[in-house]
Amino acid sequence: MIRCVNLSKFYGNVRALDTMNIGVEKGQIYGLIGPNGAGKTTTIKLITGLIKPTSGKVFINGLDMGKDALQAKRYIGYIPDEPFLYERLTPSELMDFKGSLYDMTQKGIDSKKWELLELVGMSEYKNDLIEGFSLGMKQRVAIAIALLPSPGVIIVDEPLVGLDPRGMKRVKEIFFKLAKEGATVFISTHMLNVVEELADRVGVLNRGKLIAEGPIDVLKNSKDEKLETIFFRLFS
């Protein structure tokens, strides 16, 4: 599970995130939405430990990211919005590399990597150099490497960027399956329909402030209200 306590990040005088408090339980899918520059990517980077907070704390499965970063990272599978990968490795080699960073044995890696590459539809390219891949193919490899160590917490920044309709469907199914198996999925996106389809809870960010948060049904004024309507209502 994920817990952010009074989480703030300032770049000089610029407030990127201001005293954010959220909690995502086990088995939940949480969608973080907001306009450009709202602080979504900053939040994701703070949760994954890619940047350090100005104040506040992040807890992953009860472990403080500031103090037990290495232990906390063991539970995280991160899928970035831009899938920059080692271009001169093959997906298979990249999986080996990623698995070794999590102290997995070669046997353990082998038993999972083919299954994952098959799951994301990349098994036939397993021995091709990544440099020749399209954005969507790289995104699929990024998903596969994130899921390799069987993380309990999956953090995704813009999950469907560059994917074709079949890829999108497949990824959505993966997130549902993982949440059903007890994983915590944290998604940040612009695509409101994706959040509406996947998320149990939603957080709306604007200029670094969480302006609304809770289950989608609670945020709705009426049963038929769409997330898009809620979004524009909040920003009107």
Next chain:
Amino acid sequence: MRYLLNYFSLRLTMFRHSLRHHRKEFIRYGLFLSFFLFVSVVIFVLLYKAFLFFNSFEIIGEFLIIKLISTIFFVFFIFLILSNVNSLVKWFFTKNDLPFVLTNPVSMTEVFFTRSLEALFESSWAFLLFSIPILLSYYMAVSRFNMTFFISCLLLLPFIIIPHGIAFILVMLLARFVSPKIIKNTFSFLSLILVALLVITFRAIQIEKLARPESFAHLYEYMRFLAIPTHPLLPTSPFIETIVYFTKGFNTTMVINIGFFLSTALALITISYWIHNFFYTTCYTNLKSSSSTIKRDILAKILWFLPMKTKHLFLKEIKNLTRDPKEWSQVFLILALIFVYVYNFKLFPRDRTPLPTIFLESLLSFLNMGLLTFVISAISVRFVYPSFQLEGRPIWILLTSPVSTKELYVKKLILYVPPLLFLSLVLNYLSNKYISPSPILYYMSYGYVALITITSPVISLYFGTKDINFRESPNPYGGIGGVISMLIMLIYAVLTLSILGWSSYWMILFSQQGIIPPFPVRAKFFLTCIVICIATLSMVYYMVVKTIGNLKKIEL
């Protein structure tokens, strides 16, 4: 025409902005300019002396000069073709702004001229800068400096257009069949092999033997080496002939040569333009990145004995280097320079120097240690310095994984130090074989070389991780940080070798006479060695702590 003007004024504005807003860029350009000016001056002085020396030979002097200058320009010509291929692939096929340009209402003629000029400038500016001191040294040496020197300089323009045109035709024709990336990699590799071969061949002919009259028979070998292809239709021939005629006075052949030269350049521009109009759109549309399949992973089998994490970190690093032809072809260049390094010691004319043997051997041994410091620090700057920067944008994979920056740092050191140590010890062994120093210096050199091989990568990594920005592509030649780390190593070498020289002086003299040095002499020597070791290792420790601090500050 309007687009051309707009395009280049935009480029100028971008350049001005980069100078105004990025202090680092300003310093970088300043440093590069100073470096090239310095090299130009060195080229001028060396060639001027060489030309004067050749000119002192009666009858064949002029012939030797023409041979040398022809060889230089012929080599330039080949390199201009190779570097133009790289630049053309970049500007016509792989540059990021191409989709933007090609989807705007810009005519193909405008695309051709802007991109060609960019590629031409990128690949030929260094040639222009270095050709002027070569021509100047020639004119000065043959005492014919006049207005024609400036006309010769102007002729350099058609000289750079001809290889550009040849490269253009080559690229466009090849791009119809193979990926531009393959063309670029193949030609980059070829050019580096050529540099390596040139370095070895030039050293192997022992040009310095010409300075000794008794080895004048060697002249034949020298001339054989300079026997470059000469054909009237080869663009370098009319160029050299014209320059030679310029120094002798007016000649009708000279006019024909200039006409031939200019018409060839113009013809190649026209042919390139036609080929561009005919092929470029098809080549660009067919552009696809090649996907290479890796069948077997032998490296993983070789490194079976390493722990899992270390093995895969090493494999990633090695594969990133070996699968980039630009990286591993430079290894050839380093090997060529190493060959020259050892060969120089072998050829050193010890029997001709008036210095006493013991003094000469000690001097050479210290010189060897200093040069080895330079070699090791240069290799560290090339390979170790950018190793964190080379992680690039995929660094998120490491930073979001349960691996500490300290562990990463230690593993990088473990990966780079042993091969460097092996190389430096082998070099030291080979050079010592030819120097034959006293036993004290022999063993001291091994200790010293081991010490610098540990220190140099540590310093390189410290500067390589200072203010690191993974959004920037790494500078393969180290940039300012690389220069500073090399300077520190050189200052370190001067200081430590001076102290070691002072403390070992009597030790060497006593041991030379077969006498065991008195206790104070031994104590002074060993104490100095221990102090240097402790001081160096303290500096290494300080740098290690600082580097880990740099790495902990990394934020994406």
